[in-house]
Amino acid sequence: MPTVVRCWRCQDEHIPQVFCPACEALQPLPPDIDYFTVFGLARDPVLDEQALANTYYDLSRQLHPDLHQTGTAEEQEASLQNTAVLNRAYRTLRDPVQRGQYWLELNGEQLGKENNKVPPDLALLVFEVQEQLAAVREAQSAGTDDARAGLKSELTQVWDDLDDRMQGLQQKLAANFSKWRQADDASDLLSGLKRVLSEMAYLRTLTRDVEKALSIF
Amino acid sequence: MAYTERVIEHYERPRNVGSFGSEEAHVGTGVVGAPECGDVMKLQLKINPQTEVIEDAKFKTFGCGSAIASSSYVTELVKGKTVAEAGEIKNTQIVEELALPPVKIHCSVLAEDAIKAAVADWRGQGTTKKDAA
Ligand code: FES
Ligand SMILES: [Zn+2]
Numbered sequence: 001m002p003t004v005v006r007c008w009r010c011q012d013e014h015i016p017q018v019f020c021p022a023c024e025a026l027q028p029l030p031p032d033i034d035y036f037t038v039f040g041l042a043r044d045p046v047l048d049e050q051a052l053a054n055t056y057y058d059l060s061r062q063l064h065p066d067l068h069q070t071g072t073a074e075e076q077e078a079s080l081q082n083t084a085v086l087n088r089a090y091r092t093l094r095d096p097v098q099r100g101q102y103w104l105e106l107n108g109e110q111l112g113k114e115n116n117k118v119p120p121d122l123a124l125l126v127f128e129v130q131e132q133l134a135a136v137r138e139a140q141s142a143g144t145d146d147a148r149a150g151l152k153s154e155l156t157q158v159w160d161d162l163d164d165r166m167q168g169l170q171q172k173l174a175a176n177f178s179k180w181r182q183a184d185d186a187s188d189l190l191s192g193l194k195r196v197l198s199e200m201a202y203l204r205t206l207t208r209d210v211e212k213a214l215s216i217f
Numbered sequence: 218m219a220y221t222e223r224v225i226e227h228y229e230r231p232r233n234v235g236s237f238g239s240e241e242a243h244v245g246t247g248v249v250g251a252p253e254c255g256d257v258m259k260l261q262l263k264i265n266p267q268t269e270v271i272e273d274a275k276f277k278t279f280g281c282g283s284a285i286a287s288s289s290y291v292t293e294l295v296k297g298k299t300v301a302e303a304g305e306i307k308n309t310q311i312v313e314e315l316a317l318p319p320v321k322i323h324c325s326v327l328a329e330d331a332i333k334a335a336v337a338d339w340r341g342q343g344t345t346k347k348d349a350a
């Protein structure tokens with residue numbers, strides 16, 4: 001990734017960003033820019049999601065092609081391209097699991113083989129929830145209204161529990177990450193981070209299944 | 218992706234689906250999951266405490282056709298084997314039997330892990346339970 005770029009208008013040199021810090025002209029983002037930099041953020045898998053969303057909406061508005069119709073060809077082109085990059089970056093970063101995986105990739109790592117084991121208690125949880133989902137599917141076609149209502153509230157409870165667990169994992173990720181950043185030899189911590197991330201990914205799949213089942217009530 | 222005939226055969230007529238009642242003794246239970254696809258598998262082995270021979274096996278799998286076929290095949294494979302013999306079963310054997318393609322290897326690994334987990338669970342039930350029998 002280039003560490004500095006030059007403004008097409010005033011020739012100012014700066015790290016890649018959407019607007020030139022010197023003359024405020026819209027800048028084409030380099031194609032290989034990392035998603036954190038798009039948002040002006042440090043490369044950090046733990047971030048304030050609300051602030052991220054706000055920045056996203058602000059930037060989307062400022063980049064909107066309608067605003068740049070009267071601009072130079074460079075600006076018009078940059079507004080289109082940057083919007084595409086911004087959307088891609090936001091889709092990846094807003095989700096803690098994808099964000100974590102992306103962060104690993106930036107660090108030349110991936111979840112990989114060592115994490116193809118699911119902790120036993122988590123596997124058990126997934127199994128139990130899948131059994132409940134199977135019961136829901138059955139009740140959808142054959143059950144009484146009462147049975148369906150009962151299952152719905154059970155499933156809502158399941159969703160809450162999964163959500164709690166996910167929040168717990170996010171906190172664990174944040175704690176592990178700040179340790180990782182301070183450590184000299186971080187290989188242990190990195191594998192801890194990966195473990196949490198893969199647990200989150202697994203839980204995420206399950207949460208989606210539950211949401212899908214809830215949506216048909 | 219096309220499933221092989223053997224996978225389809227097990228998938229359409231899975232052997233030994235279900236679970237043992239919670240009151241049954243000498244049952245080892247393994248529940249394992251694959252993070253890349255979210256699939257889970259439960260395998261239960263009913264083991265003779267004197268001979269350590271696996272007398273019966275049941276499974277329930279929420280997952281892809283290959284995972285279902287792998288666990289179904291495994292329940293047949295382990296019956297009549299001793300716990301030690303079952304522990305030696307490698308996923309490659311499942312891959313060969315079911316002719317699984319490379320992308321489906323992790324499904325067979327899941328089945329191998331399920332055997333190990335069920336055996337470990339049974340062993341972990343400790344002397345108390347076994348002595349009482
Ligand atoms: S695709 Fe995951 S177990 Fe088969
Ligand atoms: Zn400038």
